Amino acid sequence: MTDDQLGVDRSWMSWADDTPPPAELHPEIPHPARMYDYYLGGKDNFPADRAAAEHLLSSSPMVRIAARANRAFLQRAVRELAGLGVRRFIDVGTGIPTAGNTHEMAQQVHPESQVVYLDNDPIVLVHSRALLSGSAAGSTTVVQADLREPAQILKDPAVQRLLAPGEPVALLLFAILHFVDDADDPHAIVRELVEALPPGSYLALSHGTADFLPQDERGHGPAVYRSASAQLTLRDKEQVARFFEGLELLEPGLVTVAQWRPDQPPAQTDAHTGIWAAIGRKR
Template sequence: MTAHQQVSMDWMTDPADEGHVPADLHPEIPHPARMYDYYLGGKDNFPADREAAERVMAISPMVRISALANRAFLQRAVRHLAEQGVAQFLDIGTGIPTAGNTHQVAQQINPEARVAYLDNDPIVLVHSRALLASASKGTATVVQADLRDPAAILADPHVRQVLDLGKPVALLLFAVLHFIDEADDPYGLVRQLVDALPSGSYLALSHGTSDFVPAEDATKGPAIYRGATAQLTMRSREQVLRFFEGLELEEPGIVTAPLWRADQPEQPTDATTGIWAAVGRKP
């Protein structure tokens, strides 16, 4: 399967019908991307995903609110960056596409905006390639790549075909770094990517946190993910802030996702939504 091959989504039209699901997608194992899709109210998930997601929500009722807030932050951040004149977006760990994807938001501001979507997940790639099947050639691409290998990402010919890494790029890491544990050096991975981008580039990032969860519950949600295809490592505000070392934080700094340049009236849960969010500029 090549990075630009169009793939049929017909098997996913009814998530309850598992009779035609490719075996290598393992619908019997909870999958974080499909669980996230379920949190967002999507249909691209299976019973195992829904059961695991419901268990997480029983422990942390704010999870669905956090997922929706993260998605809204993505859209506001991309819109802000496009309005700042950024025309190139490197979106890593994209997740299953839903309404208001990066290229859709950015190209509303600048029709010439260019987006490279990267994910290491075959499920995500199926959906993303189908979404982009009708996109104008060269404005967006989907590449199979792993955040744990920044050098391969930066050298990938499909990425370089769409993005000019000599000009400012917005590096987007929305709700992906909490799937990178400490043994894989998440700070080093982000630094390698940021260091390769020119002055005027941006890092936009969101990250799950247990800062607002009672201590006795902080490990229960991640424990459920240990039975899924990816593990979960929550980080504190101070730990998330470390990803922005050397960058100039855009106002309002690092805040919970609903409070980053909010465009809706503040809700009682906004200050304790379990997603830290920020955007930083490389000087």
């Protein structure tokens, strides 16, 4: 899938070759958000990111395909949720902004849609001005926060304003939970966030898996990310399904990102894209 198909315009984003990056971005350490940007064909990455990404791609070329399929799932999911009447979105772990972000997709359907982006990465703050160009009728807010601290997320004034009216809210956790260690109890984190949502709200998430890899290849991805700023924990379908306990899954249920209501007939390989995805509704 190309940038054009994803609706990605990167002409405004790049690090000038003669401009050193801000020190807090730690360009010498591979970063998952910048590696993801590289998989998508972006320019907001450094040599360490590219080297780590290429190392992984050399053994797992499907990673790039999966990343692009995940991006396309994000856009389909937000359009679907907006079509169901959702006008309030909490997007945690948004990553490096590109065109076709949550607020853009939502505000195409409902111009008054309100979106709060939360991320703990300074690179997101560097680019946050790009997120503020949405519909004047709606609102877009960028907040520095860590998914591993759900109580702090729920206390944030921007999040509280979104939740206060009691209208349905979409909690978006796209390709972020696999960077939360088991020791941090990601299922408890999601449960705490979902419990705070009004009835009729939705949880949409995608999560990396090794389910489709040969046994001897399942450690490649986590090994590459050991040198990165966040570790990778791949989970199987049963573990991902646990995030939706108590929720009503929208059709087609928990499937790979490429199989979730695709815009085009799925290819045979789409069933083996290494990212699980689903949307669940809170009763």
